[in-house]
Amino acid sequence: MRSFSSAVKFFGLLIPIIAAPAFASGLISGQELDTQIRQKLETIGLSGTPAVNPKRQFAACSSDLEISPLFGNWKTVSVRCPDEGGWQIAVRTRIEAAEPAAGNKAAKPGQKSRKVGLANPPRGGATQDEAKAMLHVAALSRPFKRDEVITPDDIIMISVKKANASGMFPQGDDLIGRKVKKSISAYRPVYARQLFMPWMITAGQEVQIEVEIAGIAVSVLGIAEENGQYLDWINVRNARSGKRVNAQVAGPKKLTISTKKY
Template sequence: MKLRALALALLPMGAMAQPYADGLDHIEIASLVQTAMAAEGMTGQPEVSEFRRFPACDTTPSVTNRSGNWRTVELRCDSPSAWARAVRTSAVMPQIERHDPRTAPLGEPVVTLTESLSKGTVIESRHLALKPIGQGTLEGLMTDPENVIGRKLMTNLGEGRPVLARHLEISWLVTEGTPVAIVFESAGMSILATGIAAENGQRGQIIAVRNTGSDRLIKAIVRERNKVAVSTKMN
């Protein structure tokens, strides 16, 4: 409710008085998302196709993030009919403050369960929370809820337990030998290139990809189906 109130306060006065009776176009969707992000001090842009439209809404839709991650936001409306839609963004997540271990022994936040789940459960955002763990290896641990949401558990897992890659059903978004789109991310800019996957990869996994333009083998993070991302610090 606090986020929604802030978003409404930043909208032009005319927009508050006019319900979205004809639905929302891509400009209105982007404006709502940008307003909500700005209210929380987030930087980045919504990724909305010019052809995208949302259903009609009698009020201004609420905008919330998923599990504290602003790279995916959700717009919701209750009337005239209830609906919810997700929008991707290029939000830059703030760096985690490192505390003096002598006063606050916090480690890297990892994905944990908010409740006990049984084998075969498809994980939703409400099942997850980010909690810090003690210093040590992060091997197998999941640090981004977006890489866990929608996947199926391969074992029973208790409340508060960290989610490991081996707990999840394998879901290859990239397979060895297939063409991939490579997004080079640097200083708020994105450059697209083409490549060939050198190995299989699940969402969030770092894999080897051959850039077809330079014929160079590089490391990249799997983002979506046949799409990987490279940051300046990775290679």
């Protein structure tokens, strides 16, 4: 009972504001959420087994749920109720079908698909041993200055010796959305030290804080007081009451509270 009452104190009057309409208009079950995610995946040629508890209940949403990919792929999706004061969760899809190769773009009708090319492909006469000693790593197609953000169109792959690849990025997708800390030349390997740490939540950012109470997912607007990576525990305060609590980073702009911690 202590964990329940502590969560109630933190969320305050939000519970009657959110939960009451949910009971009036019905609830969305985890099973229904699972079905909608599967249907969304099917529209893009994928299939999966969403990691959703079928018994979990969510507040009803008067608008259609918005389902979109997180982290640049469909392995994890964001499910959002766009209603005012609505909720948002991140769900692992456990997709079974292969996604399009990283760096490829969907081709328009009548066009061939474009792949990320190698800036310096191995020479045709390279020996098998020489080829094994090389590694493809990410580079940029143009010079970058501090605070610029890398997009998929900026990324190319170049070939370097494996022995020199420490701190580089063999997966080009790992650069998407990263902010540059030091100037980077074009067609040169990108090093981790040249980029800012990719915090999922940053101090001062508005976030949604969610807790499950009696089977109902309740959320409230909060302000993060620390930077945090995925699954980190950070301090956050209720934007309305100012009460501070420790919550876990569950996705972009989303934290969850475990009632077991109270």
